[in-house]
Amino acid sequence: MAASKPQTIPHHIAIVMDGNGRWATRRFLPRVAGHKQGVESLRRCVKACVDRGVRVLTVFAFSSENWNRPPEEVSGLMDLMVGALAREVPKLGRDGVQLRFVGERGGLSPKMVKGLIDAESATAMNDRLVLNVCFNYGGRWDIAQAAAKLAERGEPLTELNLDRAMALAHVPDPDLFIRTGGEQRLSNFLLWQSAYAELFFSDKLWPEFDEAALDEGIAAFQNRERRFGKTSAQVTTNARSRQTA
Secondary structure, eight states: OOOOOOOOOOSEEEEEOOOHHHHHHHTTOOHHHHHHHHHHHHHHHHHHHHHHTOOEEEEEEEEGGGGGSOHHHHHHHHHHHHHHHHHHHHHHHHTTEEEEEESOOTTSOHHHHHHHHHHHHHHTTOOSEEEEEEEEEOHHHHHHHHHHHHHHHTOOOOHHHHHHHSTTTTSOOOSEEEEOTTOOSOTTSSTTTTTTOEEEEOOSOGGGOOHHHHHHHHHHHHTSOOOTTSOHHHHHHHHHHHHHO
């Protein structure tokens, strides 16, 4: 009888948390109400990742393009972030979650920037899960800022140097890329880092995304063959060699 395939938990999961506004609109609520409910979903997702042994979770909280949304929605999102920091950071600290905020901070208020820095400092020693919150982030911005860093340092523009200068250089690239809300596009999220990520698209709106939906994405990941340019035969041979080593 053939040995069963080992079920690997993705080390790093990245999520585009899409559908908050549509969730609220369908309930005749203001869009900000959907974002508030989205915070609850993120809380569930963080706990589920910790319980399942995921080591890194990266979420798209506010893109550089989101500034183009109605001013009242943008203002509500900023207020929501400030409030969430005050409420969630102590609990995340107790749960062993290290917070990292990734994105351009130049356009944020001094109060917001201080809140991000304080949250990172308060959770810096935690090691159960790294939670990267991409806020005022864009994948093209990330590549451009990495190239600018290298130019400023006088370093050659190589793939390795660029990789080390990216905003998420502190963690491995994502293994599993999830997008909720039924859309099937990257939307300028982790363009460099997702080169070999397995993509999973869920029809659930983000406020509806629960542990079962996360497990569905993980199960899809476990059924993929990750070849990284190799043939299936090479992947199978290497896997057998690791099992017998």
